[in-house]
Amino acid sequence: MKSYETEENIPFYRQLKEMIVEDIESGRLNQGDKLPSERDLAEQHKVSRMTARHALSLLEREGFVERIVGAGTFVSNRKIQMDFTFNSFSKSMLDLGMKPTTETLFMKVERAKPSVAKMLDVEEGEELFSLKRLRLADGIPVAIELSQIPYRYCRGIEDYMNENVSLYKVLEDVYSIRLHKATQYTRISISDEMESRLLKIQNESACLLLETVAYDTEGRSIEFSQSTTRGDIVSFYTELTL
Structure with missing residues (x-):
């Protein structure tokens, strides 16, 4: 040996x-x-x-x-491989043969802070619909997602949202907004106490922070999202053509 x-x-x-x-x-x-x-x-x-x-x-x-x-x-059997294709969490998990579930942490209308206003190309202080959710796969906490959308594009959307409804489907079916492309940034983040408790990981664990701006078919910035994803069970991959 x-x-x-x-x-x-x-x-x-x-x-x-x-x-x-x-x-x-x-x-x-x-x-x-x-x-x-x-x-x-x-x-x-x-x-x-x-x-x-x-x-x-x-x-x-x-x-x-x-x-x-x-x-x-x-x-363990908890390793999850996800690609960087722009897709909903629910569809991604279903494609992996896992059952997606969601817990809403908060849903509210708030004013755009300068950094978010810049990402969405709106005025500082504009009304945004903010939706924060805990995403699970087969009952295992995987990510905490915050989605922010200019409220003028989706007034009253809170009446359509519940734990089992796809945000993107509501945007398309109710508001005729079809997301077409996205710009995504990825970096490492360290979980705080609240994130660690929700994701059931040790405090100050390494996570993947994905920040995404999604655009509709008219080129408008529709959604700015932040996803704090567990680094211990999720890995991302992409296929490149050389």
């Missing part, structure tokens, strides 16, 4: 973590399989128990394993 102390440039816990990730991604370890204990991992790979504990903790934070008190550490 190779000793990880021979690798000088990479911390031992990361080497151990990457080895377990490779076993999971190659199929040598499958969903629900139980991993060896910290002690067994330490003995097997000739590292300290602290190193083994650190590796398992990192695997848990990145969503590869679940640690159940009194039972052990198990390979």
Whole structure:
């Protein structure tokens, strides 16, 4: 058995973590399989128990394993791959064979702040319809989404919105607004206490923050959205033509 102390440039816990990730991604370890204990991992790979504990903790934070008190550490089934195609959350989850659900956190009309007004190309202080929702897949919290739309385009929309209604479908069916394209920006964010509680992750966890401006077929800026997405269970991909 190779000793990880021979690798000088990479911390031992990361080497151990990457080895377990490779076993999971190659199929040598499958969903629900139980991993060896910290002690067994330490003995097997000739590292300290602290190193083994650190590796398992990192695997848990990145969503590869679940640690159940009194039972052990198990390979997780919660990894979700999503593409960058402009699409509704519900459709994206259905395409993955998962059941999407939504919890409305708030729904209100408020004044546009300078940064949002700039993104939507409206005057500062203009009325916006703001909708903040917790998005779940198979009952697992995945993202917190905030959508903001100039209210002049969708007056009375709050009367049509409930937990199981698609915002984009309401815009199209009721207001004849069809979203056509979008500009999207992505960066890393750190979850605050409220986000961590809603997403059921550790406080100050790494998340993906997606900021999107969606345009309709007339070229108008219709929606500015921010999505705080769990970094431990969601990965985004895209296909490029070279």
